[in-house]
Amino acid sequence: MAALPVTIAWCTKLVLDEIGGGHPRPGVTAALGAALAGCGLLAALGPQVVQYVRDESGRRVGLVAQDRLFQAVERFTGLARFEDPAFLDRIRMAQQYGGATPGMLVSAALGAARTVLTGAAFLVSLVTINPWTAVLVIAAAAPSLAAELWLSRRRAAMLWGIGPAERREFFFGQLLVDVRAAKELRLFGVGGHLRGLLHAQRRAANAERSRTDRRELRVQAATGTIAALAAGGGLLWVLLDAVNGTGGAGDVALFVAAVAGVQAAVGGLVLELVSAHQQVLLFGHYLAVLDAGPDLPVPDRPRRAGPPRRGIELRDVWFRYSPGHPWALRGVSLTIPYGASVALVGRNGAGKSTMVKLLCRMYDPERGAVLWDGVDLREIDPAELRARIGAVFQDYMEYDMTAAENIGLGDLAAMGDRGRIEAAARRAGAHGTVSGLPRGYDTMLSRIFADPADPAGSAEDGGAVGVHLSGGQWQRLALARAYLRGERDLLILDEPSSGLDAEAEHEIHQGLREHRRGRTSVLISHRLGAVRDADRIVVLDGGQVAERGTHATLLAHGGIYAQLFALQAEGYRQRDDPDADTPGRRLSEAR
Numbered sequence: 001m002a003a004l005p006v007t008i009a010w011c012t013k014l015v016l017d018e019i020g021g022g023h024p025r026p027g028v029t030a031a032l033g034a035a036l037a038g039c040g041l042l043a044a045l046g047p048q049v050v051q052y053v054r055d056e057s058g059r060r061v062g063l064v065a066q067d068r069l070f071q072a073v074e075r076f077t078g079l080a081r082f083e084d085p086a087f088l089d090r091i092r093m094a095q096q097y098g099g100a101t102p103g104m105l106v107s108a109a110l111g112a113a114r115t116v117l118t119g120a121a122f123l124v125s126l127v128t129i130n131p132w133t134a135v136l137v138i139a140a141a142a143p144s145l146a147a148e149l150w151l152s153r154r155r156a157a158m159l160w161g162i163g164p165a166e167r168r169e170f171f172f173g174q175l176l177v178d179v180r181a182a183k184e185l186r187l188f189g190v191g192g193h194l195r196g197l198l199h200a201q202r203r204a205a206n207a208e209r210s211r212t213d214r215r216e217l218r219v220q221a222a223t224g225t226i227a228a229l230a231a232g233g234g235l236l237w238v239l240l241d242a243v244n245g246t247g248g249a250g251d252v253a254l255f256v257a258a259v260a261g262v263q264a265a266v267g268g269l270v271l272e273l274v275s276a277h278q279q280v281l282l283f284g285h286y287l288a289v290l291d292a293g294p295d296l297p298v299p300d301r302p303r304r305a306g307p308p309r310r311g312i313e314l315r316d317v318w319f320r321y322s323p324g325h326p327w328a329l330r331g332v333s334l335t336i337p338y339g340a341s342v343a344l345v346g347r348n349g350a351g352k353s354t355m356v357k358l359l360c361r362m363y364d365p366e367r368g369a370v371l372w373d374g375v376d377l378r379e380i381d382p383a384e385l386r387a388r389i390g391a392v393f394q395d396y397m398e399y400d401m402t403a404a405e406n407i408g409l410g411d412l413a414a415m416g417d418r419g420r421i422e423a424a425a426r427r428a429g430a431h432g433t434v435s436g437l438p439r440g441y442d443t444m445l446s447r448i449f450a451d452p453a454d455p456a457g458s459a460e461d462g463g464a465v466g467v468h469l470s471g472g473q474w475q476r477l478a479l480a481r482a483y484l485r486g487e488r489d490l491l492i493l494d495e496p497s498s499g500l501d502a503e504a505e506h507e508i509h510q511g512l513r514e515h516r517r518g519r520t521s522v523l524i525s526h527r528l529g530a531v532r533d534a535d536r537i538v539v540l541d542g543g544q545v546a547e548r549g550t551h552a553t554l555l556a557h558g559g560i561y562a563q564l565f566a567l568q569a570e571g572y573r574q575r576d577d578p579d580a581d582t583p584g585r586r587l588s589e590a591r
């Protein structure tokens with residue numbers, strides 16, 4: 001492709017010289033004509049082939065780049081990175097540009113090589129006509145190159161600067177079409193308000209883009225004028241040569257093609273270099289994600305976390321989500337003995353879920369330590385630690401996948417084992433619901449994806465789309481996921497029955513009692529009736545352990561637990577007895 005323009009220019013010159021010389025030789029003229037036709041054919045087919053090769057290499061490189069990016073994201077074992085807005089901006093840039101950049105660099109390199117070849121060939125042609133015109137054209141291109149590189153640095157900085165606005169715009173855009181948000185947005189009538197916020201983000205980003213574009217326009221107009229003046233000067237020079245008889249019509253034709261060719265080549269080279277330069281700058285974000293060290297330090301030779309023999313201990317644990325946040329845990333010390341069930345209770349924001357996250361080592365304490373049979377969690381491989389834990393989190397996930405997959409994700413080894421999946425669903429009280437679905441365990445549980453087994457299904461055609469479950473039914477699936485993990489050493493249940501009806505809750509807690517028997521477990525619940533038979537109850541208040549004991553001793557103590565329990569008991573009693581009694585009687589009756 002690089003040789004085509006110069007070949008066409010030379011053939012044109014030779015044909016013109018042949019005809020203009022007065023004695024055209026039919027054979028030579030025909031051969032030159034055939035060469036020109038061949039070049040035309042190549043020029044017609046070449047770009048499509050180049051485009052295909054470019055796209056194909058882009059696809060392949062993009063696949064590898066994306067895989068490496070998500071491998072890197074997977075290596076972040078904790079949660080802190082996913083809560084850091086600057087890092088999230090970086091990940092977005094990496095996702096946006098990381099996949100495309102390597103392909104674009106390859107094509108920029110090929111494009112640059114092509115323009116250099118074409119430009120060099122034309123430059124040689126120019127030198128044969130008049131060496132000074134070659135110098136003039138090259139000198140005129142130098143400022144353009146320098147200016148474009150400067151502009152590209154500014155553009156990359158601008159793209160980084162508008163990153164947060166673009167991420168917010170994406171967030172509002174998603175919110176406006178999110179089926180989970182649709183109810184509230186419609187009821188509160190806030191769609192227009194959110195659309196306004198969405199537009200404000202786009203306008204802010206657009207203003208920055210326009211400012212950059214205007215700057216580029218000004219600079220490029222200046223460098224373009226310099227190049228055009230140089231070309232005009234050169235043309236005048238060659239025309240004068242032709243008038244003076246030192247050059248011919250073919251020379252003028254070749255000069256025009258060569259100047260256009262060299263300038264196009266220099267322009268193309270500048271564009272390719274600038275594009276490569278900008279991609280390299282943006283690619284920096286991709287590399288920064290890939291090279292980001294582990295968010296939670298893992299020792300080179302981690303210690304083994306065997307099944308606990310003594311138990312798990314929090315020793316004077318102080319934790320806050322970042323130095324700018326208040327302390328969420330303030331000097332918490334407590335032991336979860338092997339085989340015991342420990343319940344965590346306390347008001348909203350007391351620090352219960354935070355403690356659970358520290359037990360799974362989603363974060364490290366700022367002071368103090370969490371010890372697994374005396375070994376600091378920081379010395380254990382997080383993957384091994386987590387393999388020993390089964391959990392239902394307060395904010396459990398609802399995966400837009402089939403029912404079987406929703407349960408199977410609890411233990412990938414059991415994903416294909418329908419017997420185990422069904423057994424886990426039965427224990428969680430989900431089997432009845434799941435087996436009643438149109439495709440049983442293979443039913444797609446989603447409102448946003450059609451069932452892959454019935455891709456044509458569309459609600460508008462009356463076809464089958466994914467099924468969505470009720471809140472409590474989803475919670476049972478989350479519980480089934482935890483049950484599928486089987487007999488793990490530590491079972492964590494953070495509000496496992498908050499969405500269940502009274503009967504189901506009773507049933508589930510009955511099952512959980514069985515499951516927890518003789519197994520180390522931590523249960524968080526605001527329904528104090530569900531935790532009363534725990535071996536130990538720990539009351540957290542303001543990030544500190546306020547009380548600890550059994551149900552009976554805590555009631556006798558008459559502190560926070562006793563108050564909360566009395567309040568709940570009163571809530572139930574009042575329905576039977578509207579003439580509710582004194583707080584003292586409430587407490588003694590609760591006991």
Ligand SMILES: Nc1ncnc2c1ncn2[C@@H]1O[C@H](COP(=O)(O)OP(=O)(O)OP(=O)(O)O)[C@@H](O)[C@H]1O
Pocket residue numbers: 083321325328346347348349350351352353354355394
């Ligand atoms: N990811 C986070 N980033 C910053 N602060 C957080 C984060 N998660 C929780 N917090 C703060 O930490 C404190 C303890 O929260 P935590 O979720 O542990 O409370 P909790 O006892 O589980 O409450 P609830 O009963 O409402 O579930 C709260 O003040 C909360 O605002």
